[in-house]
Amino acid sequence: MGMFNNLKLNMRCPVCNKSHDFEIEFKFGLLDLHEYSIGDKVEWPPFGYPTDGRFNGEGYAVCEASPPIEARHEFLVDVLVRNGLIVGAVPRLDREVHIKVELK
Numbered sequence: 001m002g003m004f005n006n007l008k009l010n011m012r013c014p015v016c017n018k019s020h021d022f023e024i025e026f027k028f029g030l031l032d033l034h035e036y037s038i039g040d041k042v043e044w045p046p047f048g049y050p051t052d053g054r055f056n057g058e059g060y061a062v063c064e065a066s067p068p069i070e071a072r073h074e075f076l077v078d079v080l081v082r083n084g085l086i087v088g089a090v091p092r093l094d095r096e097v098h099i100k101v102e103l104k
């Protein structure tokens, strides 16, 4: 209920341009708070499995280097699934401008 999964990976933050470990939250596959890493096979519920194992799903990322709340570096990503395996995540700055850039 209200569950999601996590993907741990190292990625460059598009706001501060530094590479960090991220925990990306996403809501596809079997939602059981599974912690995925790159190369893991996605677990799916009995329905809705992408038959060719190819899928781009939305994920949500917060940069660990960002300041709290107002100036947080948060952005959406595409979580890339190929042949049933998670192969990466790409920031989707075009899709949601919920990035709050620090004003100086």
Ligand SMILES: [Zn+2]
Pocket (backbone or CB within 6 Å): 013, 014, 015, 016, 017, 018, 063, 064, 065, 066, 073
């Ligand atoms: Zn950042």
